[in-house]
Amino acid sequence: MNLKQLAAEKAVEYVKDGMHVGLGTGSTAYWAILKIGERVREGLSIQAVATSKASEKLAKEQGIPLIPFDRIQGLDLTIDGADELDRGLHLIKGGGGALLREKIVAFHSKELIIIADESKLVDKLGTFPLPVELVPFAYEWTMASLERLGAKPMLRTDDESIYVTDNGNYIADCRFGEIDNPNELHQRLLHLPGVVDNGLFIGLATRAVIGHSDGSMSVVEREA
Numbered sequence: 001m002n003l004k005q006l007a008a009e010k011a012v013e014y015v016k017d018g019m020h021v022g023l024g025t026g027s028t029a030y031w032a033i034l035k036i037g038e039r040v041r042e043g044l045s046i047q048a049v050a051t052s053k054a055s056e057k058l059a060k061e062q063g064i065p066l067i068p069f070d071r072i073q074g075l076d077l078t079i080d081g082a083d084e085l086d087r088g089l090h091l092i093k094g095g096g097g098a099l100l101r102e103k104i105v106a107f108h109s110k111e112l113i114i115i116a117d118e119s120k121l122v123d124k125l126g127t128f129p130l131p132v133e134l135v136p137f138a139y140e141w142t143m144a145s146l147e148r149l150g151a152k153p154m155l156r157t158d159d160e161s162i163y164v165t166d167n168g169n170y171i172a173d174c175r176f177g178e179i180d181n182p183n184e185l186h187q188r189l190l191h192l193p194g195v196v197d198n199g200l201f202i203g204l205a206t207r208a209v210i211g212h213s214d215g216s217m218s219v220v221e222r223e224a
């Protein structure tokens, strides 16, 4: 059983006629885009924005109508994956390199539903190295400042070349160990010159749909 598909298809039940929808990035969001495409072909009327070039291409292939950002104020709902989440719905995202666009889209969504298999749900964030997006200029110095913050940063590569995001930036995957205070770390990272953003998503997810290996699903809601 494909747990990512299970969670993704459940989340797509929240998509209703007339909504403006954000499309996430990654192998779990892939299934959500496929399901939304199927529902669009059956008559669902929505308009969407994508969080990466890859998801935009997939959405077009699926016949999902895309709307330019200047035509709408924000989104009703975004469905996206995560690399790790805790029960307070703090997230680590960016394993697929789309964290900046994903965060912009999530910030402007009334609802952000995270879809994941059960392996992503953790008691404490930090096993997955935190992706930090850096401008290429003087990135060696920015990496050094990440080290001074307590990280072990690794510059992301792609077939031996430096990995470049859709925004033309680099990514440092940072091991901080267990993250006791995600909000504090998020703020400290944002203060470093050269850091564009980081994969900690705090206070953005409103609910998560988790697929379990016994075929069941659970929903984690953000506490009011």
Ligand SMILES: O=C(CO)[C@H](O)[C@H](O)COP(=O)(O)O
Pocket: 024, 025, 026, 027, 028, 029, 080, 081, 082, 083, 092, 093, 094, 095, 096, 097, 098, 099, 102
């Ligand atoms: O943040 C992301 C991309 O930037 C993805 O949502 C995250 O990496 C999860 O991906 P997958 O569903 O393939 O495990």
